[in-house]
Amino acid sequence: MNRRAKPASPKVCVYTALMGGYEDLNEQKVANESHFDFICFTDSESLESGTWDVKFITPLFDNDPQRSQRHIKIKPQVYLGDYDVTIYIDNSILLLRDPVHLLEQFDLECGLMLAPHSFRSTVLDEFIEVSRIGLDDVSRIMEQMGHYYVSSPGVMMQKPFWGGLIVRDSRSRLVIDFQERWFSHVCRYSRRDQLSLNYCLDEIGIIPQAINIDNHLSDIHSWPNSRGRKSLIxxxxxxxxxxxxxxxxxxxxxxxxxxxxxxxxxxxxxxxxxxxxxxxxxxxxxxxxxxxxxxxxxxxxx
The missing domain is CATH 1.20.5 (Single alpha-helices involved in coiled-coils or other helix-helix interfaces)
Structure with a gap:
């Protein structure tokens, strides 16, 4: 009797990126009970961890740790080609449960899972706030906003996504195309990747699966948890x-x-x-x- 082989479980990892000594690494206690690999990419040769597999990496851009970090965040296929599914978390996120619970909610057919922004109503609101706080050069932000308004004004009124937690099928061609496009916008315009996220999703034609969690606190995470954060000066x-x-x-x-x-x-x-x-x-x-x-x-x- 012929029996259909049971599909192999996807190979999964949780990863983060800490570049430029911006803040101290947060340990993830749940890593000790998880079957997933936990990987931290960093440009610090002295960084050690009890819960992360620390991997030293030369920054993609000299003197631009933010975009070097974004390259790792946005394009896991470059650094994690052995994994089928990747779960990215900002270093300031603490996982409260085994991330297998995230995977249980993830629709592989969709290929991309994001959390909607909890406290911004529109992408335009995010542009205004980033500009108000001075998180990037205002002229660059205004140029980017003008581009989006002219080419796709509807995107500016969309509900923005939060970029702190991303679950992806790293084998999906469409997801990879989206990531390539997204990173090109981070290089061309603001390094604040949430500003270009919705636009690039719309441009490539991806409707991500939404995980409806409060960005600050859910049953699986808490945020922000920043230690030793350096001044932006x-x-x-x-x-x-x-x-x-x-x-x-x-x-x-x-x-x-x-x-x-x-x-x-x-x-x-x-x-x-x-x-x-x-x-x-x-x-x-x-x-x-x-x-x-x-x-x-x-x-x-x-």
Whole structure:
């Protein structure tokens, strides 16, 4: 009797990425009771953990730990090719239960599970808040928002997703295409990946499975749990400050060029006005001459 073989269980890992010494690593006690691998990617050769398998990695971008971290977060297929399903968590998340409970809710056919944002109503709200707090260069944020409004205005009114926890089928071609697109937007525009998340989902045509949990606290996690977080006044901020100065310098240059252009235009108009005034004077002299001629003709007729 032939029996159909039981499908093999997917190989799963939980992972995080900690780059640039931004904060201390949070230990995950549930890792000791889970059958899943727990992997932390870091650029710190001295980092040790009792619950994470720490893997040293050279940052993708020099002096840009945020986007280097985002590369790991957004594109697990590059770093975790041996796994079928990946569960990403921000370092500031503490898991309260074995993440197998997440996998039990995950629809592999969909390929992507995200939590809706608990305290933002629209993607536009997220743009406004990121800009207000100053989490990235404002001119870059405004350019990104303008792009999205022109090309896909409906996305700006969508309910945003929270990027702190992501469950993915790493074998899905569609999910991989989405991740490639998402990371390109993080490089082109703001490094705040939640700003581009909805737009890229819409562009690729993925409707993610929603896991309806409060972002701060659920039966499976708590957030935020940050220890030893460093000030944002670091090298990256320094580069951002220089970039902002260059942007302002460029803006002033553009204003000066516009002013000079206007002055040239004004000069041309003034020249044309003088020519017109001269033509009017000539016309007035001609009219006076014709009036004299007409008066003379009328006088002879009398």
């Amino acid at each position: 670091d090298k990256q901020s320094g580069y951002n400050t220089v970039a902002q100065m260059l942007n302002r310098h460029t803006a002033y240059e553009d204003k000066i060029k516009s002013f000079v252009s206007d002055q040239v235009n004004i000069g041309a108009l003034q020249s044309r006005l003088k020519d017109a005034q001269s033509e009017i004077e000539d016309l007035e002299m001609f009219i006076d001459y014709m009036q004299d001629e007409l008066d003379a003709v009328l006088a002879r007729l009398k």
